[in-house]
Amino acid sequence: MSDVDRPQLVLVGPPGAGKSTVGAILAARLHVEFADVDELIVDRAGRSISDIFTGDGEQAFRELEEQVVAEALQSHRGVLALGGGAVLSESTRKALRGHRVVFLSVTTAEGVRRTGLSAARPLLAGVNPRATFKALLDARLPLYREVATAEVATEQRTPEQVTDAVLAAVVP
Numbered sequence: 001m002s003d004v005d006r007p008q009l010v011l012v013g014p015p016g017a018g019k020s021t022v023g024a025i026l027a028a029r030l031h032v033e034f035a036d037v038d039e040l041i042v043d044r045a046g047r048s049i050s051d052i053f054t055g056d057g058e059q060a061f062r063e064l065e066e067q068v069v070a071e072a073l074q075s076h077r078g079v080l081a082l083g084g085g086a087v088l089s090e091s092t093r094k095a096l097r098g099h100r101v102v103f104l105s106v107t108t109a110e111g112v113r114r115t116g117l118s119a120a121r122p123l124l125a126g127v128n129p130r131a132t133f134k135a136l137l138d139a140r141l142p143l144y145r146e147v148a149t150a151e152v153a154t155e156q157r158t159p160e161q162v163t164d165a166v167l168a169a170v171v172p
Contacts, residue, residue: 008032009170010073010096011081012144013104014137016111018154018162019081022104025163032078037086040068049083062089070095084136087143096147102166103148108134110155 008030011019020036027034038049041064045052052061066089072080073095086092112133145151150169154162 008077008100009079009166010099010101011079011104011166012087012096012101012147013084013154014106014111014133014140014144015084016113017084017104017106018159019084019104021159022154022162022166023079023081025159026166027079029163029167030079033076034079034081035072035076036081037065037069037072038081038083040072041065041083044068065089066092073099085140087140087147093143093147099149100170101147101149102170103144103151104154104162104166105144105151106154108137111137 009023009026011023011026013019020038023036024034041052041061042048045064047055049061052064062085065083065086069082069086069089069092082092087096108130112130150166152162152165152169157165
């Protein structure tokens with residue numbers, strides 16, 4: 001696969017890390033298209049992610065996510081933002097090999113602050129969002145780092161500053 005046949009950059013990270021926001025800014029700066037896997041899933045399913053979780057369950061969602069990510073990695077040429085849990089799939093992690101993958105990191109406190117109690121984030125709904133977010137981050141952190149070719153902290157940075165840091169990390 002040549003560089004022309006894949007995304008220029010793939011963003012991974014937990015909910016609230018800024019993948020969608022930073023991805024759109026990166027794409028604009030690089031003069032390429034931006035795609036968000038969560039939006040691609042909603043377009044394909046014709047339902048919201050929380051509706052898929054509620055109606056079909058997490059496993060069905062993860063299977064659909066795995067398919068959409070695999071297709072996007074083959075067809076999208078710009079900046080691609082993956083959903084926070086996409087790295088849970090071993091086949092997705094394998095498919096990410098050879099791509100420029102940037103892990104946008106965020107602390108538990110900041111991630112909870114940014115995501116709030118959004119119903120659009122079904123895995124964070126519940127009695128104790130902070131504990132849920134921390135458990136999610138603890139479980140996924142090694143996977144984000146496994147697939148990443150660069151890691152950029154988003155704490156106390158504007159989206160533009162994060163974008164600058166991503167470009168500094170990946171553009172020779």
